[in-house]
Amino acid sequence: MARAYDHRSIEEKWQARWRDEGTYEVDNDDPRAKFYALCMYPYPSGPAHQGHVRNYTFGDLVVRYQTMRGRAVLSPLGFDSFGLPAENAAIRTGTHPRIFTDARIAELKESLVRLGAVYDWRREVRSHDPSYIHWNQVIFLRLLKAGLAYRASAPVNWCPGCQTVLANEQVLADGTCERSGDVVVVRDLEQWFFRITAYADELLDSLGELDWPERVKVMQRNWIGRSEGAEINLSVVGRPDLTLTVFTTRPDTTFGMTYAVMAPEHPLVDEVTTEDCRAGVDELRARVTGASEIERTATAEAGPALDKRGAFTGSYVVNPMNEEQVPLYVADYVLMGYGTGAIMAVPAEDKRDWAFAQAYGLPIVRTVAPPEGWDEQGGGAYAGDGVKINSGFLDGLGVADAKRQAIEHLERMGHGRRTVNYRLRDWLVSRQRFWGCPIPIVYCPADGAVSVPEDQLPVLAPTDVEFLPTGQSPLAHHEGFLHTTCPRCGGPATRETDTMDTFVDSSWYFLRFCDPFDAAAPFDATAATHWMPVDQYIGGVEHAILHLMYARFFTRALIDVGIAPLDLGREPFRRLFTQGMIRMGGSKMSKSKGNLIAPARYYETVGADALRLFHLFVGPPTDDFDWTEQTDEVIEGCGRFLDRLWRLVESASAGEGRDGDLSAADLEVRRATHRTIAQVTSDIERWSYNTAVAHCMEQVNLLQRYAREGSHAEVLAEGCDALLLLLAPMAPHVTAELWERRHGDHLHARPWPEHDSSLVLEETVTMVVQVNGKVRERLEVAASIGEEEARAAALASPRIQEALSGGAPLRVVARPPRLVNVVTA
């Protein structure tokens, strides 16, 4: 595409200027009001893709805009540089992950620089830097000391493909690994955990105060999954030594319990299973425990018939409300991982229990009267509110009251207690991988798991490792790394070979950015309290749950263990913006799908400014965008717009236009200029970048016409200057160049333009006159027109008189100066 200017040399020139002059470097003692703008730091996978371009264009716009607004803007960037791809590449090619990763970082960084995105690169943080590893390990040990990290044997999600443990969050709904797609199986392993559940209530409650997208908050709320209810202890008939504890959110329905169910993995299953029932129970357990998540999940719909999904244990438990003995089953629809792994089954008020009861011919007793006509309309379990029945002392109450009284009764009788249950699990951080932050622990035959003393940190992975496709971390075979001495007794010991989940790294990097120069602490307390919280955080929705929840947890935990100062706010991200995805043919544009359209070619053809403008213009930033065959034409359209801007401003700079007094037409142009300033400013404030660009386009069209039809030099100059200032955060290179050619100074050091409010209001406006809601006339009237005048002007119009055809108006609604509606019927 032929351009009106040489975008390549201009973009190169300004990128060098911003770098060499340190335009966007900011010191911790900067006296201006602070603004912390942060884009989620990227995993370095090579040159930027369109998703990065979109993300970092938004972020860069915020940085440049807030800078022009006079703020000291902290704009750091780093790299989430630990992770599987580098390790897989190492196995494939024999290259050390560090070499591979550093090369990818260099590529990504270069393509972000070419986009014109500006950062204080002095603050760059990379997860695999020894200093970052050091502080990561210090944090781990402090959490351990405070009891917020612990080691436990737990059933974990094991991915046979990745040969590693996955967090629940990394297992997809169909039971496959989110990374490799392999079917995940369950195994028991000794693992390290972070006690995020200790913060469940706080993480839930303080969601309310965040200026975040509602859907992200909803997702976090659901993920924490707080539910209030009771634990009830059921005695097992004939086994006074055993108690089966169940969790329920409906203690009011206990009278309706007609059986009980335990998960197949429940530890008491063997104890309660009688000899004649053992075969059936074992068969069920064999199917379930050997099964992968995918098979088990599949049973919900496509699996074995319902009557194959449970087995009678041969034992009975006692309903504490009415002393009745009810059968105890094992069934796969009860999960060991939630609540107590056992339930009291109330088929009348729970649809899963209802279906199971039907399949096994178990009795159903309603304890809430369903609404009129319930059974006629299909019946089944009724989980709604209503009057309690068949429930002894609860009869006649509503559900809420009955819950309260049922719990009180159970507590009084010693049969149970009020509890709160969460869906949220503790965070499993162990990974059987090389390319991650080593867990600083040593195992001693005498002393057990011992912390590596802080003065011996960081524990770094050795560099002389061989990467073999064994599926096991090279750390586990590296004799030099593995064997050490116990810090406590000095005897021979072995190192922990697991590394930390990379979500640990991303849980505090925003704090490190405040003061990455500090060699004595992860960050300086004063610097952190100065810059935090992040005023604007920008990233993809895919991090709505994991990263954002872990970071919120970490910020609190770091304060509570004394690493972060007490006066640091407990919420790290004040405002969150989540951008839409770029899709192609319905699926996400990604490397793995092979449908990437590299930004680099556009840097050559139309330039970074045009590409940025395209990403801003094409639709609301929150919306997904479909990349189609038409897209290149839209990008070229953005290039054409910049060409028109160039020609317009250059001709104005050449001194086009007359002197002397302003005509009415000149004044109109001034008004348009100030209206544009007001509109674009408010568009940017409310993240409506697509309309901000549109308003600038409109203004270019207007000034072009104005210049052609005879302009006043000062009015044209004012219009052009405003346009350059408004476009500066969006298309930073070309506007800076045009500005320099006009004024000789640096556009990005200028303050944001202010509109003159006396010029924003139009002098005359088009007033619409409706008859019965239909537009019948448009009149040019003074913007200051009053209600009576407007009414009179409307009724005086011949076209309105004609439309009324003599009929008298019943009512006239006047909303001056925009509209008058004459009502006749």
Add this chain to the structure above:
RNA sequence: GCGGACGUGGCGGAACCGGUAGACGCGCCGGGUUUAGGUCCCGGUCCCUUCGGGGGUGGAGGUUCGAGUCCUCUCGUCCGCACCA
């Protein structure tokens, strides 16, 4: 199944408080410049029309002087969670 978001021209989208529906751009049509193509410039572009108008924001109702916008129902698309007791 539960929770959330959203349905507007050929396309991406605009309409912020209930007040001119379709800004801006892409595409398309016509004209000018040009030997021609491209670029650039000008004009047109929701549908129907007997040129008076009439219809129109997924569909059906409702509130209102007035509804893309608010309410009820309904259909469809997308996203998240999903045997959570």
